[in-house]
Amino acid sequence: MLVLALVLVGSVYALVSPAASSSADSNVSSQVAAGKAIFETNCSSCHGMNGEGTSQGPSLAGVGAASVDFQMGTGRMPMARPEAQAPAKRTTFTSEEVAQVAAYVATLAPGPAIPSADQYATVGLTAEQVARGGELFRTNCSACHNIEGRGGALPNGSYAPSLMKSSGKHIYEAVRTGPQQMPVFSKQVMTDQDVKEIIAYLNTTHSQPSDGGFALGGLGPVSEGLWGWIIGIGGCLLAAVWLARKGARSR
Numbered sequence: 690m691l692v693l694a695l696v697l698v699g700s701v702y703a704l705v706s707p708a709a710s711s712s713a714d715s716n717v718s719s720q721v722a723a724g725k726a727i728f729e730t731n732c733s734s735c736h737g738m739n740g741e742g743t744s745q746g747p748s749l750a751g752v753g754a755a756s757v758d759f760q761m762g763t764g765r766m767p768m769a770r771p772e773a774q775a776p777a778k779r780t781t782f783t784s785e786e787v788a789q790v791a792a793y794v795a796t797l798a799p800g801p802a803i804p805s806a807d808q809y810a811t812v813g814l815t816a817e818q819v820a821r822g823g824e825l826f827r828t829n830c831s832a833c834h835n836i837e838g839r840g841g842a843l844p845n846g847s848y849a850p851s852l853m854k855s856s857g858k859h860i861y862e863a864v865r866t867g868p869q870q871m872p873v874f875s876k877q878v879m880t881d882q883d884v885k886e887i888i889a890y891l892n893t894t895h896s897q898p899s900d901g902g903f904a905l906g907g908l909g910p911v912s913e914g915l916w917g918w919i920i921g922i923g924g925c926l927l928a929a930v931w932l933a934r935k936g937a938r939s940r
């Protein structure tokens with residue numbers, strides 16, 4: 690009985706005591722260690738063994754967890770091969786693995802953290818605030834992303850992608866980390882509330898049916914004018930030719 694009791698007490702103690710004293714610490718450090726391991730196999734060829742950067746990729750010191758979450762979450766990283774711009778694709782990493790790499794990169798130097806859900810949640814915004822988001826979007830973003838967020842070409846073979854399928858979290862992270870040619874919008878320039886309103890604007894625009902007919906890419910007068918020229922004037926010409934030929938035959 691005594692031996693049994695000793696074994697029991699011993700094993701219960703072994704189970705309970707370390708977990709109680711250092712669980713938070715060891716969770717974080719094991720997450721960072723796991724992230725470092727993933728980083729070394731998938732990313733270090735371009736970003737260097739310690740994220741210091743190589744000729745193939747920039748240094749990641751100070752880009753922050755938000756940048757990693759954005760780049761890996763949208764499937765841009767790891768880049769398959771060096772090229773002008775990493776295309777977004779389906780990510781092959783689990784969200785846990787992304788969080789591990791993000792935690793590791795965040796230890797290199799301080800940078801923007803992954804936003805919490807309430808920083809980009811759009812519930813409870815009024816129609817007026819959504820309209821203000823549209824104004825902010827047209828002032829700050831539409832030059833590159835088009836007035837409806839359908840994307841557009843930029844110089845040197847790069848492009849601003851369509852935002853039709855971007856999640857609120859990725860929009861927030863892109864705004865704060867400025868991937869590639871996109872500028873960084875800091876909290877002084879654009880508050881969390883501003884970003885929320887932009888997200889809400891994009892969501893409403895993209896879920897709106899176009900009751901007026903074809904949206905024609907949302908490009909405005911250019912595509913509408915082209916449509917008018919080719920279909921409208923072209924149709925009139927065809928009708929005129931048809932009428933003229935019919936008239937000649939009936940005579």
Ligand code: HEC
Nearest residue numbers: 731732735745746752756757760766767768770771774775
């Ligand atoms: C083939 C080379 C290559 C590989 C592999 C690669 N990257 Fe990159 N990475 C780049 C280049 C080039 C850029 C800069 C151009 C761009 O953003 O498109 C970049 C940019 C980034 C950025 C944005 C930096 C900033 O300034 O905001 C992050 C974060 C990043 N990479 C993380 C990763 C992670 C994490 C992995 C591994 C899962 C990885 N990369 C794998 C080449 C690579």
Ligand code: HEC
Nearest residue numbers: 763777829830833848849850855859860863868869870871
């Ligand atoms: C100077 C041009 C420019 C401006 C201005 C700009 N962006 Fe971008 N944006 C880009 C480029 C280029 C990329 C692609 C980066 C890459 O692929 O690494 C991008 C990517 C994004 C993405 C990622 C899309 C995805 O899910 O794949 C989002 C979201 C985004 N921008 C939102 C915004 C918002 C919101 C604003 C305004 C506050 C803005 N951008 C202003 C050029 C711009």
